[in-house]
Amino acid sequence: EDKVVQSPLSLVVHEGDTVTLNCSYEVTNFRSLLWYKQEKKAPTFLFMLTSSGIEKKSGRLSSILDKKELFSILNITATQTGDSAIYLCAVKGGTSYGKLTFGQGTILTVHP
């Protein structure tokens, strides 16, 4: 059974701090790992990672994948209150459809 575990489950920081969110996985026939940000409604797509060691970056957010150790990290530098959200990690594996298996999510709270 495919499994995705995120840590920590919740995190409280102050504006300006740097945070690192972790995602480890066990999946049959790995295809890709995705990060989503969820505020009040729908999860919104952040990154898709398919290759080890290649950093994806968007503004203050960056992510990297280690396919040997089966984990990914999501870094957020100089956090802002608008970064407060649930961050979801999901792994696509299996058949050509590539069903997503989600982790529990990390609840990030950024205080002013």
Added chain:
Amino acid sequence: NAGVTQTPKFQVLKTGQSMTLQCAQDMNHEYMSWYRQDPGMGLRLIHYSVGAGITDQGEVPNGYNVSRSTTEDFPLRLLSAAPSQTSVYFCASRGGGGNQPQHFGDGTRLSIL
């Protein structure tokens, strides 16, 4: 672009009632899925479809039915609602090709009394 549209946004049901959650996408996506999100459990896949006329079960299919008569629509039916089905339900779609991310609707918050 409307993207993925879910209706209703909120619903309260009594145990034993049936209802249909609607999902429509205007991106001509082949793949559509239904998830439920419960506290501390992330999103769990209920049913999915790889194209019109083709559906399959996900991780937690019991108590739910789906059909896919058109590319655009993928309704989720609760046959006889139970309190354990109280949750937030998300519909998602993605295009073909191996590396397309899923796009999510805004969710339906469902309470079963």
